[in-house]
Amino acid sequence: MGKVIATVNMKGGVGKTTLTVNIATCLAKIHRKKVLVVDLDTQISATLSMISPAEFAKCRKENRTLRHLVSQAITRYGVQVEDPEEKVYQVKDIVIPHVCKVQGLDLLVGDIDLYDEFLVSEMLYNRSLLYEEKQTFQQTWSKFEQGLIRGILAPAMKNYDYIILDCAPGYNLITRSSIITSDFYLMPARPEPLSVVGIQLLERRIDKLREVYREDNTINIQLLGIVFSMSAGFTLSRYYQKVMDRVSSDFSAAQIFKTKIPNDVNIAKAVDAFIPVSISNPNSGGAKAFAELTVELLKKLEVSLGKKEQTSRLSLVDLE
Numbered sequence: 001m002g003k004v005i006a007t008v009n010m011k012g013g014v015g016k017t018t019l020t021v022n023i024a025t026c027l028a029k030i031h032r033k034k035v036l037v038v039d040l041d042t043q044i045s046a047t048l049s050m051i052s053p054a055e056f057a058k059c060r061k062e063n064r065t066l067r068h069l070v071s072q073a074i075t076r077y078g079v080q081v082e083d084p085e086e087k088v089y090q091v092k093d094i095v096i097p098h099v100c101k102v103q104g105l106d107l108l109v110g111d112i113d114l115y116d117e118f119l120v121s122e123m124l125y126n127r128s129l130l131y132e133e134k135q136t137f138q139q140t141w142s143k144f145e146q147g148l149i150r151g152i153l154a155p156a157m158k159n160y161d162y163i164i165l166d167c168a169p170g171y172n173l174i175t176r177s178s179i180i181t182s183d184f185y186l187m188p189a190r191p192e193p194l195s196v197v198g199i200q201l202l203e204r205r206i207d208k209l210r211e212v213y214r215e216d217n218t219i220n221i222q223l224l225g226i227v228f229s230m231s232a233g234f235t236l237s238r239y240y241q242k243v244m245d246r247v248s249s250d251f252s253a254a255q256i257f258k259t260k261i262p263n264d265v266n267i268a269k270a271v272d273a274f275i276p277v278s279i280s281n282p283n284s285g286g287a288k289a290f291a292e293l294t295v296e297l298l299k300k301l302e303v304s305l306g307k308k309e310q311t312s313r314l315s316l317v318d319l320e
């Protein structure tokens, strides 16, 4: 079964999308993994980092974007009896395989319009009134939130080693549903005070989610690590080092990636060609850093998954 990794930070413009598409590319291109990138942001930055606007427009016209799966999930949750004749679309029906001509790299195209908040609220309210008299509106909402992204990804899990979710900045329904679904999260940040606030806000929100879903025991997300991307004009000045030290005091050394992503104009240029820098310019400083980061990420995953397995073995021993 594939592991789901969310790239997330409440703060905008910290390098979430750049990290998502380049890590995914390195995993597929260098390490021969099967990887799915899911663009969950209505800014569609991950999509436009991998395909051209013309290709996106074609996908949208043919209903081959995430929007189709989200709206199907909303409709199916709202209806009393499901129609057995109705075709249920899955990730595999709409995904773009071997995107950027990289074997094993697939893209679930995002959309500029994923769902209508008012319609979702109305559907959930009606459902809580009609079908689930014993549930409060909040419980109905939580159930939907828990199942939305999980339900979309579930049939695709077996086809991938890694599914990487590019979340929008802020904290919306889709981001919460992604956090609930993920095994791990990556937190890109810049060594700036406001970015540090973003880290703290997100940690607090994830703790709250863990609390909300404690009884259901559905949240198993773990921090894989904080990745620092350097700001323009960054030199390892004492001030920036101080900000990174501030973060280091709140997290263990293992929770912060040793590899830092340098500020590299090739990264920004690559977006212009709708292709990640790891493909367009693999010898650039930025691409080399992403390749190094991916090796570090795989090691961290190995350690975390080993620990998880050990924990489950221990609990089996405990039961015996």
Ligand SMILES: Nc1ncnc2c1ncn2[C@@H]1O[C@H](COP(=O)(O)OP(=O)(O)OP(=O)(O)O)[C@@H](O)[C@H]1O
Residues within 6 Å of the ligand: 011, 012, 013, 014, 015, 016, 017, 018, 019, 041, 043, 045, 167, 168, 169, 229, 230, 261, 262, 263, 264, 265, 267, 268, 269, 271, 286
């Ligand atoms: N290391 C880097 N060097 C140079 N430019 C970078 C670097 N990392 C990101 N960028 C550029 O900075 C901009 C913001 O990056 P990105 O889109 O990855 O951030 P984000 O956190 O996903 O933003 P949002 O919150 O809007 O989704 C992009 O134009 C990207 O090309």
Ligand SMILES: [Mg+2]
Residues within 6 Å of the ligand: 016, 017, 018, 041, 045, 046, 166, 167, 168
């Ligand atoms: Mg982004």
